[in-house]
Amino acid sequence: MHLLRVQVPDFRVLKDIDITFEQTFNPNVFPLGSLNGGGKSTLLQLIFVLLHCSAHSERHQFIANMLQRVGIPEGENSKLLARFELIDGAEKIELEFTLYNDDYLRQLDINPIFNKEMVSFGLFPKKERLLSSHEKSDAEIEQEFYDDHIDSDPSLSQREKQAMMTALASSFHEYIEERNKSFATIPPLAESISESLTLKKQHYITSYSCNGNAIGLLCHSSNVNKSTKDINAILITLSKHVFLSAPPTQIYLFLDEWSKELLFKKRDVKRNRWVDNYESKLDKVKNELPNFLTFDVFAVDIVVALIEQARNQDFKTQVDTGTIGASYQKIIAELNLLTQGKKVLPQLDENAAITGIVFKTNNGIEIYPEDLSHGELKRLSIYVWLKTLPKGENIVLMDEIENALHPDWQFQIVRDLVEWGKDNQYILATHSYGLCEALTPAHVKELEPKLITH
Amino acid sequence: MSLSNTELQEHCNTIINSRRTQNKIVILCEGNVHANKGKASPSSYRQLEKLPDANFYKACIPVWWKQKRPEFFICGDRQDVINTYFELQKMHSQPRNDSYLNQDKLFAIIDLDLPLCKFDDSYPIKDSEALFYSLYQQGQINQQAILEKSIFITGLIYKEAYFLIPDLQPLFDDYSPVVHFNNVPINLKAVYREMAHKLINDGNLMQPDQFKRACKRIRHCEQLDFNNLNDLQQSWLTAFDTATESTQQLLIYALLTIHQVKDYWKTIAPHQENIIPAERFKEQLILKIADFYARQAHNSTHHIPGFFNALSKWA
Numbered sequence: 001m002h003l004l005r006v007q008v009p010d011f012r013v014l015k016d017i018d019i020t021f022e023q024t025f026n027p028n029v030f031p032l033g034s035l036n037g038g039g040k041s042t043l044l045q046l047i048f049v050l051l052h053c054s055a056h057s058e059r060h061q062f063i064a065n066m067l068q069r070v071g072i073p074e075g076e077n078s079k080l081l082a083r084f085e086l087i088d089g090a091e092k093i094e095l096e097f098t099l100y101n102d103d104y105l106r107q108l109d110i111n112p113i114f115n116k117e118m119v120s121f122g123l124f125p126k127k128e129r130l131l132s133s134h135e136k137s138d139a140e141i142e143q144e145f146y147d148d149h150i151d152s153d154p155s156l157s158q159r160e161k162q163a164m165m166t167a168l169a170s171s172f173h174e175y176i177e178e179r180n181k182s183f184a185t186i187p188p189l190a191e192s193i194s195e196s197l198t199l200k201k202q203h204y205i206t207s208y209s210c211n212g213n214a215i216g217l218l219c220h221s222s223n224v225n226k227s228t229k230d231i232n233a234i235l236i237t238l239s240k241h242v243f244l245s246a247p248p249t250q251i252y253l254f255l256d257e258w259s260k261e262l263l264f265k266k267r268d269v270k271r272n273r274w275v276d277n278y279e280s281k282l283d284k285v286k287n288e289l290p291n292f293l294t295f296d297v298f299a300v301d302i303v304v305a306l307i308e309q310a311r312n313q314d315f316k317t318q319v320d321t322g323t324i325g326a327s328y329q330k331i332i333a334e335l336n337l338l339t340q341g342k343k344v345l346p347q348l349d350e351n352a353a354i355t356g357i358v359f360k361t362n363n364g365i366e367i368y369p370e371d372l373s374h375g376e377l378k379r380l381s382i383y384v385w386l387k388t389l390p391k392g393e394n395i396v397l398m399d400e401i402e403n404a405l406h407p408d409w410q411f412q413i414v415r416d417l418v419e420w421g422k423d424n425q426y427i428l429a430t431h432s433y434g435l436c437e438a439l440t441p442a443h444v445k446e447l448e449p450k451l452i453t454h
Numbered sequence: 455m456s457l458s459n460t461e462l463q464e465h466c467n468t469i470i471n472s473r474r475t476q477n478k479i480v481i482l483c484e485g486n487v488h489a490n491k492g493k494a495s496p497s498s499y500r501q502l503e504k505l506p507d508a509n510f511y512k513a514c515i516p517v518w519w520k521q522k523r524p525e526f527f528i529c530g531d532r533q534d535v536i537n538t539y540f541e542l543q544k545m546h547s548q549p550r551n552d553s554y555l556n557q558d559k560l561f562a563i564i565d566l567d568l569p570l571c572k573f574d575d576s577y578p579i580k581d582s583e584a585l586f587y588s589l590y591q592q593g594q595i596n597q598q599a600i601l602e603k604s605i606f607i608t609g610l611i612y613k614e615a616y617f618l619i620p621d622l623q624p625l626f627d628d629y630s631p632v633v634h635f636n637n638v639p640i641n642l643k644a645v646y647r648e649m650a651h652k653l654i655n656d657g658n659l660m661q662p663d664q665f666k667r668a669c670k671r672i673r674h675c676e677q678l679d680f681n682n683l684n685d686l687q688q689s690w691l692t693a694f695d696t697a698t699e700s701t702q703q704l705l706i707y708a709l710l711t712i713h714q715v716k717d718y719w720k721t722i723a724p725h726q727e728n729i730i731p732a733e734r735f736k737e738q739l740i741l742k743i744a745d746f747y748a749r750q751a752h753n754s755t756h757h758i759p760g761f762f763n764a765l766s767k768w769a
Binding site for chain 2: 031034340441445446
């Protein structure tokens, strides 16, 4: 998969963006420049979130976070969010991600047995909630209802809780009645809307609320022969092949509002609330977005995983052939080649489980972590991360890759990327002139500052 | 067009005031000195009309040279490079406290070309031709001699000749989009034959003094007849068709040492012009060629890696 072109008419700071990443360019590395606040990071995050998250419902919250407060202009019923041109093998694919409001849905050919006023993008999340609750027992539903309505204050006595439950009993019955009614109407109506969207070759992705209005994100392909099923298949493939790496200090628009606000909150050390900070939220997100990496001090977990993988491969080779494989030796040799004059070795516990990494000089003397340069560790981290990417063409988005690298290394990192993942396409948001010099001027893309209208 | 005295002074001041030069090897090279005057940023780089000449050399720096890599400064034409070099040396002949430049680490790289380029009287070598003979013997680079010089001259006529050496044929064969010369996939031996056929139309070689200079450079090729340009052409073609592989190499390098090669490089194009403009295609190909030189072994006999191998002793 190769990203040929991205167009973003209007999203946050991004205005009239239209950038082409030529497939015929060699190497496939494109620096992306702009002033600070020019939208480089926003663009990379938007590409990543739309292409990595759309196919997986459990990642849709990140799309909704990203689109928070993005509404549809007054008097319109849609707004084009982004248009992508991609190439998969020999096939050119065009995808349009567009936001729609309920007015658009109400113009669709919906079964007349349904009340048009009920037609809304808000039905889709309701339907999901209903369907997931359908599998629950009556006792579980009752418990959930009371848990939602009764204060969880631990100081409440059992008697007080019982009194509150009695008071809420009639409400619970009303809730059950409402729920049963919803079962009869919402899933069939949502189904009818889906069918109409399918006929228009509009693939529903997710919906969210903006200023009390329900908004839906739909994906359409300009390729005439692409059905919604095809679009979904493309999005599934894309989700596996689009990657984002960026500094942990970046503000990530796809985090929920509270997490972003934590960046500006004073840490409450006295109450030991270190857990509730931006970094910990980011760590949690990384578990939920497998193709997202932050440039931390050192990607030790990835290095360990890579060595474990090599060790397991060697064991498998021994089982299959009777001779131990050479994967471990190979990966250690590759890592040592990167850390000139230093050897990388796994640290083992008494059961030979890998617990970490140790660096030694060629004479076997252990090197303390503080004696390793940040740039050296970063380069090593990028190397091992790229090694873990799936084979084939990946779209790798990297934000501020030059941080911690000396200008000499900024120039060389382009060659490194090509060497470490030659089939990948790299889009590098950067301020580095030195990095650009490793490529031709035509490789460099820019989010140009907009002229002022007088 | 050369820099005026004022421009030269300004240019030299820019170099000595540049922090890029601090503790670094500085190499002056040819190229459009006016191309990039703005603040160095991705935006200013993007606005360049073409790949700066220095970037070819920069990309040729061996891959094993990781730290304290040389810094390049574009100075204009060949004479500008030389003028800048000697002006900077002159500016540092007296102690000064406004320069980041270490004059012991100041180098220049120029094209051989056919017209003569004279050096300052203070330099132990009088001109470009003398420098060529001190650095190369029968087409082979002398690394020890490079260590003793601070001006490096190409062993082939122009930098562009290094884009067409025989060892690059596999690179061209594997490159995508397909590299075309005269609308067919490039075959370097066919290019050399065409060069030989057009030798008699080479304006520089038609001039007696330059023809004489050219012949002197390649006199080690016993198969060639240096009587006149026609005889040289005929003898080259006859010798090339019957020569062994090693003699063919000698003849090719001889041709690339004296003949105008820039026109042939201009003819290089992608197999389909509509997929990428020819100029963009060639710039990218140049960087790929530079990568070829950057990956040569320490004991490489190629001229450019030989230059950087020697230079690395100063890092």
